[in-house]
Amino acid sequence: xxxxxTGETQKQDFIRTLVNDDLASQRFSGKVQTRFxxxxxxxxxxxxxxxxxxxxxxxxxxxxxxxxRFDDTNPTTESEEFADSIRKDIxxxxxxxxxxxxxxxxxxxxxLYEWAERLVELGKAYVDDQTAEMISTQRGSFTEPGVNSPFxxxxxxxxxxxxxxxxxxxxxxxxxxxxAKISMDHDNMNMRDPVLYRIRHESHFRTANDWVIYPTYDWxxxxxxxxxxxxxxxxxxxxxxxxxxxxxxxxxxxIPHDKRPYQTEFARLNFTHTVLSKRLLRxxxxxxxxxxxxxxxxxxxxxxxKRGYPPSAIRAFCDHIGIAKxxxxxxxxxxxxxxxxxxxxxADRKMAVINPLKLTITNWPKxxxxxxxxxxxxxxxxxxxxxxPFSGDLYIEHEDFMEDPPKKFFRLxxxxxxxxxxxxxxxxxxxxxxxxxxxxxxxxxxxxxxxGGKAPDGRKVKATLHWVEASNCVEGSAIxxxxxxxSEHPDTSSDVFxxxxxxxxxxxxxxxxxxxxxxxxxxxxxxxxxxxxxxxDDTEANLFHRTVGLRDEWANIQKRKGTN
RNA sequence: UGGCCCGUAGUUCAACUGGCGGAACGCCUGGUUUUGGUCCAGGAGGUUGCAGGUUCAAGUCCUGCCGGGCCAGCCA
Numbered sequence: 001x002x003x004x005x006t007g008e009t010q011k012q013d014f015i016r017t018l019v020n021d022d023l024a025s026q027r028f029s030g031k032v033q034t035r036f037x038x039x040x041x042x043x044x045x046x047x048x049x050x051x052x053x054x055x056x057x058x059x060x061x062x063x064x065x066x067x068x069r070f071d072d073t074n075p076t077t078e079s080e081e082f083a084d085s086i087r088k089d090i091x092x093x094x095x096x097x098x099x100x101x102x103x104x105x106x107x108x109x110x111x112l113y114e115w116a117e118r119l120v121e122l123g124k125a126y127v128d129d130q131t132a133e134m135i136s137t138q139r140g141s142f143t144e145p146g147v148n149s150p151f152x153x154x155x156x157x158x159x160x161x162x163x164x165x166x167x168x169x170x171x172x173x174x175x176x177x178x179x180a181k182i183s184m185d186h187d188n189m190n191m192r193d194p195v196l197y198r199i200r201h202e203s204h205f206r207t208a209n210d211w212v213i214y215p216t217y218d219w220x221x222x223x224x225x226x227x228x229x230x231x232x233x234x235x236x237x238x239x240x241x242x243x244x245x246x247x248x249x250x251x252x253x254x255i256p257h258d259k260r261p262y263q264t265e266f267a268r269l270n271f272t273h274t275v276l277s278k279r280l281l282r283x284x285x286x287x288x289x290x291x292x293x294x295x296x297x298x299x300x301x302x303x304x305x306k307r308g309y310p311p312s313a314i315r316a317f318c319d320h321i322g323i324a325k326x327x328x329x330x331x332x333x334x335x336x337x338x339x340x341x342x343x344x345x346x347a348d349r350k351m352a353v354i355n356p357l358k359l360t361i362t363n364w365p366k367x368x369x370x371x372x373x374x375x376x377x378x379x380x381x382x383x384x385x386x387x388x389p390f391s392g393d394l395y396i397e398h399e400d401f402m403e404d405p406p407k408k409f410f411r412l413x414x415x416x417x418x419x420x421x422x423x424x425x426x427x428x429x430x431x432x433x434x435x436x437x438x439x440x441x442x443x444x445x446x447x448x449x450x451x452g453g454k455a456p457d458g459r460k461v462k463a464t465l466h467w468v469e470a471s472n473c474v475e476g477s478a479i480x481x482x483x484x485x486x487s488e489h490p491d492t493s494s495d496v497f498x499x500x501x502x503x504x505x506x507x508x509x510x511x512x513x514x515x516x517x518x519x520x521x522x523x524x525x526x527x528x529x530x531x532x533x534x535x536x537d538d539t540e541a542n543l544f545h546r547t548v549g550l551r552d553e554w555a556n557i558q559k560r561k562g563t564n
Numbered sequence: 565u566g567g568c569c570c571g572u573a574g575u576u577c578a579a580c581u582g583g584c585g586g587a588a589c590g591c592c593u594g595g596u597u598u599u600g601g602u603c604c605a606g607g608a609g610g611u612u613g614c615a616g617g618u619u620c621a622a623g624u625c626c627u628g629c630c631g632g633g634c635c636a637g638c639c640a
Contacts, residue, residue, distance in 0.1 A: 012578090039640055074639065132638055139636055142566045146636090177638055187567045189636045198638035217640050240569060241635050265569085267633095272575085278640095320588070322577055324570090327633055331575050334589050344602060379602070410600070419598060453598040464598050530599050553600040556591090 013323040015054070015264055019062065019232060028231040028258060032064035035230050036090070037105075037221070039071045040083035040205075043293045044301045046314070046335075047276045049093055050269040053318035055234060056094060067228055068102040073220045075204040083205075089301040093311045105215075105224050106206040112215050112223055113167065115253055116178060116196060120159045124252055125196060126152055127162040129176045138184070139192050145185030146192045152181065166199060169212045173199045178213075182248065190245050194218055222246040223253070225261040233261045236268040237325065269321070270329040273483040274299050275491045289500065290484075296545050297484050297504055307481070308525040308535025308547035313342040332483065336548045343525060343533045343547065348376045348383060351421070351466045352528040352544075353512045354478055356395035358441040359467070361426060364392025369472070374422045388514050390423055393470040395512045397530075400465045401442060403431060408557055410462035412442070419464045421529060425450035466529045468512040476517075476542025477509045478534060480549075513542070 019032055034055040038048065059066035068090060072078050083102075091097055119125040128135065128151045140146035154162070163178055165171065178197040186192055196219040201212050225233045233246075243263045250260050270276065275284075276299055284290050284298070293300050296307035304314065317338040321330060351374070371387040396412070405413040412418050417427040423446075430443040449456050482504045490499045520526065522538035525547055532549035 012580095037640090041640085071640065077639080135638080136636075141636055144566090144636095174638070179638095189567090192636085195638050200638090214638095216638075221640090237569070238634055239640090241567080267570085320576085324577070326570055326577090328576060331589070334576070337589055340601090349599080375598095378597095378599085408600095421598060423598090461598090463600075466599075527599085527601085530601075532601095550599075550601050555600090557600085 014325070015058070015232070015234065015266065015323050018264060019058065022231070023062075031229075031231055032059060032062035033066070033229055033231045034059045034064070034234060035067040035069045035225065035228065037069045037071045037224075037235075038086050039074070039077075040079060040086060041074070041077040042082060042278045042282065044086055044089045045276055045281065046271065046274075046299045046301070046304070047269045049301065049314050050318050050321070051234070051236070052090055052093055053315055054266070054323060057319075058232070058234075064231075065100065067100060067230075068098055069224065069228070070102060070104045070106075071217065071220070071224075072104050072106045072204070072206060073215050073217060075200055075202045075214060078205060080205045085302065089305075092305055093301060093314060095311055095315075103228065104206055105220050106204060108220070108224050108227050109207060109211060109215070111227060112220060113213075115223060116215075116219070117160065117163065119180070119196075119252060120163055120178075121156050122252065123156050124181050125163075125178055126154050126159050126181055127166065127176050128152075128179050128193075132174060135177075135179075135195075139189065140184070142189070148184050149179070149193070152193070163197075166197065166213050167211075169201070171199055173201055175199065180219075180245075180248075188241055188244055190218070190241050191248070194245060218242060218245050219249065222249050222261065222263070226250060226253075226255050226259065229259070230261045233263045235263060235265055237265045237327070238268075239263065240265045265325065266323045267325055267327050270327075271299065271332050271335070272329055272488045273332055273485045273490065275485065275496060277491065280491065280496060283497075284484075287497075289497075296479075297481050305523075306535070306538075307545055308523070308533060309339050310342045310346070310525070313338045316342065329489065339548050340533070340550070343527065345379050346377075347525050347527045347533055349374070349378070349529050350517055350526045351388065351468055351514045352478070352517070352531065352534075353395040353397055353466070353468045354480075354508045354528075354531060355398040356468075356510060356512050357398045357401055357439065358470070359394045359396050359426075360441060360443055361392040361394070361446050362429070362443050363445045366392070368392075369469070372422045386516055388422060388516070389469040389472040390420075391469050391471065394420075394467045395470060395473070396420075396442075396465050396467050400463075401428075401439060403439065409554075411465060412463070417447075417459075417461050419450070419453060419461045420467050421464050422453070423467065424448070425455060425461060466531075468514055470512075472515050473512040474515055474517055474542060476511050476513055476544070477507060478511045478544045478546065479508070480506045480532075480546040482506075511544075517542070 036052050036055045056066045070083055128149050138147045177195045179193045179195055182191045182193055184192050195216050197213045197215055199212055200214050203209050246263050285293055290297055294302035294306045296303055317335050370390045372390045373385050374388045375385045376383040400411045402409055402413050412428050414428050417425050419425050425447045426444040428442050428444050431439050432441040434440050483501055484504050485499045486501045487499050490496045493499055520536045522536055525533055525535045527533050533547040534544040535547050537543040
């Protein structure tokens with residue numbers, strides 16, 4: 001695999017082509033500036049990661065600036081807590097602190113208001129006293145033109161008085177709005193006299209009680225871009241039909257062409273077996289399907305962090321998938337392969353037994369402990385090695401023993417010899433079972449001649465098992481995760497909750513770890529050999545979350561047998 | 565139903581202004597290996613949505629159709 005492609009070749013996609021064209025034509029005198037504009041009313045997820053990588057990546061490639069701009073135009077749903085968590089997630093993803101302090105659309109409320117007055121004076125905006133319902137029915141449909149509001153022809157003077165009274169708090173919520181005066185029979189519904197300001201008698205987390213009218217997204221966005229000096233305003237496909245509006249406002253306000261940002265849309269990110277809509281994600285949290293926004297099964301950035309996904313792997317993934325206008329759904333396995341690829345290079349190896357089966361070496365000198373050399377990372381010899389205790393009292397993985405093994409099962413079974421990693425060859429001689437016939441202990445002998453992992457007589461074994469020494473081990477637990485939804489495209493079904501995978505979390509409570517896990521930092525990711533990558537929990541002692549498993553040939557063989 | 569956007573291996577993307585359709589992930593086979601991991605080599609997988617047209621030559625240009633997405637919040 002070549003995931004860690006350093007990619008010297010310049011990336012090429014339709015957006016970078018546009019930027020190069022603008023550079024060539026000196027459209028913005030060689031400047032490139034972008035922005036990432038989340039609304040502080042929820043948590044960031046993988047879909048946002050694509051946009052963050054694009055916006056911040058593009059700016060840094062072209063030596064420009066990318067602002068984190070909070071689109072805080074709706075006091076009803078937004079909060080400082082969301083803003084703080086968004087900033088934290090972005091800095092984690094980027095791997096460094098924000099080069100610039102975040103900015104807020106609310107910083108521009110004065111300017112936005114002033115511009116709105118100008119539009120009123122120009123006769124291009126009016127105060128409409130109708131209810132939301134009336135305005136909605138008057139908007140018409142895709143095939144029917146809208147009808148003009150009875151208040152559409154108010155004079156600029158009257159509108160200015162009314163608009164100032166709106167601002168002064170003279171009216172109640174919903175009593176009136178400010179609308180742009182464009183055209184009620186436009187093919188594009190967004191151009192049918194859109195609302196610019198609505199009344200909210202609510203405190204805003206940045207501007208407190210300074211305002212009782214708040215700009216809508218359409219009125220705030222393009223002008224905020226212009227104020228900041230954004231050149232390329234990148235957003236997702238669903239804003240395509242808003243672009244004519246974006247341009248219309250800048251045109252009316254006579255923003256000079258070389259200072260006029262323009263909007264370009266790209267396809268948002270989707271994953272198989274995953275939902276990325278704010279509404280559904282919130283529902284998963286509120287209905288306690290998951291344990292919170294940062295549940296490791298959540299596609300939120302905080303969830304991925306808790307699970308141990310390296311941000312560099314998410315960035316490499318975003319680089320790899322590129323930017324296009326085609327609606328697309330990526331296989332979650334692709335992201336996982338980037339996570340493995342990264343972790344394979346960086347994660348230290350340890351040993352843990354997740355589902356222990358006692359194994360006693362009958363010819364081992366009683367009570368003797370030997371310290372075996374174990375390499376920390378075969379991909380990176382500079383990481384050195386450690387000593388792991390070994391004795392005649394061990395645990396191995398339950399799944400590594402079968403009394404009556406099928407073909408192609410290479411692990412331990414009665415009479416068979418296997419290697420214990422960093423240890424010796426052992427042969428299973430006897431199986432001790434409980435009343436139900438389940439194996440509870442294996443009696444084995446070891447060959448002292450195989451200390452180097454090889455037999456002097458050249459005989460081979462077909463498997464190497466991981467193990468943990470019983471008297472020195474650390475006890476704890478581990479959680480493995482599977483996808484939250486069973487179907488590939490859960491969000492297309494009418495009831496996504498019907499599609500939940502009820503086995504998305506499996507907790508193992510009597511895990512045996514080698515002693516060295518006590519030196520691990522919270523949030524550190526290691527590979528437990530043959531089991532996968534695991535991340536140390538930051539709140540509970542000796543708890544590990546499985547970030548992602550290893551590729552598993554044996555599981556594939558079993559799956560094939562199951563389906564045939 | 566009107567307007568706009570999009571259709572290239574299973575998936576996601578390449579293929580400079582028309583010039584032999586490639587890669588990654590996934591899958592399969594073999595090699596290496598003290599992780600059934602990693603790594604290496606090879607393989608299968610395509611009527612470029614369909615039908616016409618222009619051209620010596622079309623994934624690329626033109627026309628029509630089909631399929632998918634978005635738009636009728638005082639959300640963003």
